[in-house]
Amino acid sequence: xxxxxxxxxxxxxxxxxxxxxxxxxxxxxxxxxxxxxxxxxxxxxxxxxxxxxxxxxxxxxxxxxxxxxxxxxxxxxxxxxxxxxxxxxxxxxxxxxxxxxxxxxxxxxxxxxxxxxxxxxxxxxxxxxxxxxxxxxxxxxxxxxxxxxxxxxxxxxxxxxxxxxxxxxxxxxxxxxxxxxxxxxxxxxxxxxxxxxxxxxxxxxxxxxxxxxxxxxxxxxxxxxxxxxxxxxxxxxxxxxxxxxxxxxxxxxxxxxxxxxxxxxxxxxxxxxxxxxxxxxxxxxxxxxxxxxxxxxxxxxxxxxxxxxxxxxxxxxxxxxxxxxxxxxxxx
Amino acid sequence: xxxxxxxxxxxxxxxxxxxxxxxxxxxxxxxxxxxxxxxxxxxxxxxxxxxxxxxxxxxxxxxxxxxxxxxxxxxxxxxxxxxxxxxxxxxxxxxxxxxxxxxxxxxxxxxxxxxxxxxxxxxxxxxxxxxxxxxxxxxxxxxxxxxxxxxxxxxxxxxxxxxxxxxxxxxxxxxxxxxxxxxxxxxxxxxxxxxxxxxxxxxxxxxxxxxxxxxxxxxxxxxxxxxxxxxxxxxxxxxxxxxxxxxxxxxxxxxxxxxxxxxxxxxxxxxxxxxxxxxxxxxxxxxxxxxxxxxxxxxxxxxxxxxxxxxxxxxxxxxxxxxxxxxxxxxx
DNA sequence: CAGTTTTGTGGAAGCGCTCCCACAGACACA
DNA sequence: TGTGTCTGTGGGAGCGCTTCCACAAAACTG
Numbered sequence: 001x002x003x004x005x006x007x008x009x010x011x012x013x014x015x016x017x018x019x020x021x022x023x024x025x026x027x028x029x030x031x032x033x034x035x036x037x038x039x040x041x042x043x044x045x046x047x048x049x050x051x052x053x054x055x056x057x058x059x060x061x062x063x064x065x066x067x068x069x070x071x072x073x074x075x076x077x078x079x080x081x082x083x084x085x086x087x088x089x090x091x092x093x094x095x096x097x098x099x100x101x102x103x104x105x106x107x108x109x110x111x112x113x114x115x116x117x118x119x120x121x122x123x124x125x126x127x128x129x130x131x132x133x134x135x136x137x138x139x140x141x142x143x144x145x146x147x148x149x150x151x152x153x154x155x156x157x158x159x160x161x162x163x164x165x166x167x168x169x170x171x172x173x174x175x176x177x178x179x180x181x182x183x184x185x186x187x188x189x190x191x192x193x194x195x196x197x198x199x200x201x202x203x204x205x206x207x208x209x210x211x212x213x214x215x216x217x218x219x220x221x222x223x224x225x226x227x228x229x230x231x232x233x234x235x236x237x238x239x240x241x242x243x244x245x246x247x248x249x250x251x252x253x254x255x256x257x258x259x260x261x262x263x264x265x266x267x268x269x270x271x272x273x274x275x276x277x278x279x280x281x282x283x284x285x286x287x288x289x290x291x292x293x294x295x296x297x298x299x300x301x302x303x304x305x306x307x308x309x310x311x312x313x314x315x316x317x318x319x320x321x322x323x324x325x326x327x328x329x330x331x332x
Numbered sequence: 333x334x335x336x337x338x339x340x341x342x343x344x345x346x347x348x349x350x351x352x353x354x355x356x357x358x359x360x361x362x363x364x365x366x367x368x369x370x371x372x373x374x375x376x377x378x379x380x381x382x383x384x385x386x387x388x389x390x391x392x393x394x395x396x397x398x399x400x401x402x403x404x405x406x407x408x409x410x411x412x413x414x415x416x417x418x419x420x421x422x423x424x425x426x427x428x429x430x431x432x433x434x435x436x437x438x439x440x441x442x443x444x445x446x447x448x449x450x451x452x453x454x455x456x457x458x459x460x461x462x463x464x465x466x467x468x469x470x471x472x473x474x475x476x477x478x479x480x481x482x483x484x485x486x487x488x489x490x491x492x493x494x495x496x497x498x499x500x501x502x503x504x505x506x507x508x509x510x511x512x513x514x515x516x517x518x519x520x521x522x523x524x525x526x527x528x529x530x531x532x533x534x535x536x537x538x539x540x541x542x543x544x545x546x547x548x549x550x551x552x553x554x555x556x557x558x559x560x561x562x563x564x565x566x567x568x569x570x571x572x573x574x575x576x577x578x579x580x581x582x583x584x585x586x587x588x589x590x591x592x593x594x595x596x597x598x599x600x601x602x603x604x605x606x607x608x609x610x611x612x613x614x615x616x617x618x619x620x621x622x623x624x625x626x627x628x629x630x631x632x633x634x635x636x637x638x639x640x641x642x643x644x645x646x647x648x649x650x651x652x653x654x655x656x657x658x659x660x661x662x663x664x
Numbered sequence: 665c666a667g668t669t670t671t672g673t674g675g676a677a678g679c680g681c682t683c684c685c686a687c688a689g690a691c692a693c694a
Numbered sequence: 695t696g697t698g699t700c701t702g703t704g705g706g707a708g709c710g711c712t713t714c715c716a717c718a719a720a721a722c723t724g
Contacts, residue, residue, distance in 0.1 A: 001450070003710060014674040019712060029672060046449045050391070051710035053382040054679050074412035084402045087433075096446060099431040101419075114428060117378045118333070335680060346704040351682060361702060383680035386709050 002043040011035035061096040063123040067132045069103045077278045085299035130192040144309035146302040150194040159305040161298040161320045168291040168324030169202025172273045173245045177210045181243025185216030187230040189247040199247040220251045227251025231258035249274035249281040271332035287329035294322045334375040343367035393428040395455040399464045401435045409610045417631035454638050462524040476641035478634040482526040491637040493630040493652045500623040500656030501534025504605045505577045509542045513575025517548030519562040521579040531579040552583045559583025563590035581606035581613040603664035619661035626654045
């Protein structure tokens with residue numbers, strides 16, 4: 001492996017000049033810059049990242065932390081989209097993404113050790129739960145971090161972006177109410193995630209405002225099978241429901257299966273709305289009326305928030321909340 | 333951030349002794365080891381990975397390279413399982429996995445630069461295509477690498493594990509022949525991947541041996557939608573087929589949808605077999621007769637092959653081929 | 665044209681760590 | 695008592711890079 005020294009020697013300049021030429025090139029004559037570039041090419045030189053980060057105290061890489069079981073990570077399009085956008089946005093600054101998938105427990109300990117160890121310059125956290133306490137941990141470590149989705153614990157200490165889940169759920173539930181549903185159930189997300197709690201709160205707010213009952217609630221887990229199972233429980237305990245607000249499209253797809261098996265026609269017997277609009281909602285039968293979860297925008301914004309920390313521009317925790325947008329299809 | 337120097341000072345030993353105590357601890361007295369451990373604890377010391385790898389010339393991390401579009405990576409359970417097993421196996425040696433998802437083009441250039449740059453000690457490559465030429469590139473770089481699935485180009489230069497796809501496809505096609513199918517079609521994988529080519533070869537071998545025609549072939553892309561589309565073409569061009577060998581269960585699931593829409597009963601009108609058995613095969617209607625793709629074993633073996641390179645145990649490229657195993661369900 | 669600023673350059677320090685090597689002391693054996 | 699082995703220790707070099715600083719030369723000032 002060629003070193004900077006060899007490049008400098010071949011180019012006929014000092015190591016300092018070669019280094020300057022390679023990084024940005026300010027305060028370097030055109031002649032020297034050319035000579036260095038030529039030497040780099042002919043030697044096939046690549047800077048040693050360890051040596052570089054030893055002195056710069058940067059690693060030029062950022063962790064994307066997903067505290068979930070890998071089955072779920074790979075089954076939910078949410079993560080694919082988010083990872084894609086984050087990777088793209090960071091690539092523009094030549095930052096490499098290191099994906100850390102770790103469910104609570106021993107793996108999480110490894111992950112925290114990794115984050116504390118200085119392997120990365122910062123972290124983007126997504127799909128966090130109350131118990132993982134990642135906001136507290138990261139704030140404790142002092143690692144620049146940016147959360148996608150409001151953390152339930154320690155939110156005041158960290159930067160985050162969040163969709164206005166309460167408003168979104170309220171509005172989409174109102175669609176059900178306006179079309180005449182009088183017995184509206186919900187399948188919520190996990191109660192240890194802000195998206196789960198907030199969407200349930202929005203559903204409740206809409207029903208309260210309309211003077212309707214809010215007892216037909218079953219907790220789901222943001223998986224398709226979980227949605228199906230929750231729907232069965234709902235049908236058993238509340239056979240009279242004529243409207244259903246499901247906290248994610250993936251769960252709604254499962255719920256539609258259960259409704260189909262139970263012989264309920266959608267939307268005639270029961271109107272259904274979902275949440276997310278990440279592609280699945282278009283492909284279910286019938287296609288889902290849902291709320292757009294602007295994860296592309298959120299991911300981009302989360303990257304921006306992280307970069308502002310890395311650049312030292314912003315020091316005080318910022319939050320950015322995105323307004324919901326309804327998408328009407330035929331399920332309600 | 334505390335340094336080794338501070339740890340050593342607090343423990344009352346030299347930096348050399350502290351370093352020895354932290355790494356393994358051979359040739360260190362129990363007293364010194366305890367003092368260092370206590371100092372590490374009280375200071376919350378973590379070794380600086382950059383400084384360490386500058387001298388050890390190791391990074392203790394390994395790349396998992398997936399040259400695919402991220403949609404496909406996240407839609408196919410194959411990757412989730414593989415990543416899971418690889419991560420677990422490497423964690424036992426305290427090696428961190430860095431996931432690199434890069435489709436051909438500019439992203440791939442970035443990825444190769446990253447691999448060349450010495451960021452990782454080795455690479456596990458999965459789902460490679462002929463055109464990405466990863467085997468040649470990695471052999472050229474001289475980076476220890478281990479492929480899951482035989483590379484189409486440069487296979488002689490690298491370590492790899494491979495299922496015996498030809499044998500597997502032949503045997504599962506024989507199931508169709510034995511149950512009386514006389515017009516057997518196939519939906520293949522991509523023609524630029526060994527799994528695509530070999531499974532088609534096995535299908536052809538079985539039909540040739542039985543003296544049956546081998547013209548009902550349509551190329552698929554290992555996605556569910558691709559399988560559905562391919563099946564429609566097959567039904568249009570060869571409406572008389574009574575048997576279908578699909579090169580992956582995911583594509584077979586798509587094919588079943590198309591068959592259902594065309595009013596063909598499975599297995600009565602047309603018997604169908606798949607490939608992989610990664611969970612999907614159990615959940616289709618009807619459940620698929622398929623071939624088990626031992627990706628857990630393959631991934632573990634690939635890690636072993638990689639570690640043998642990192643340890644310097646083996647220098648000459650090795651290959652490990654896994655025998656197929658039929659799984660009979662009701663689709664054929 | 666002397667004085668000032670700007671530009672380009674190289675010497676050298678130092679980032680935090682591992683590991684080679686020399687060495688002191690403990691112990692064993694003849 | 696001398697010789698040899700083994701154990702534990704610390705000094706110090708050096709991994710490859712960036713960056714501070716001093717300095718010379720060139721380019722501007724009035």
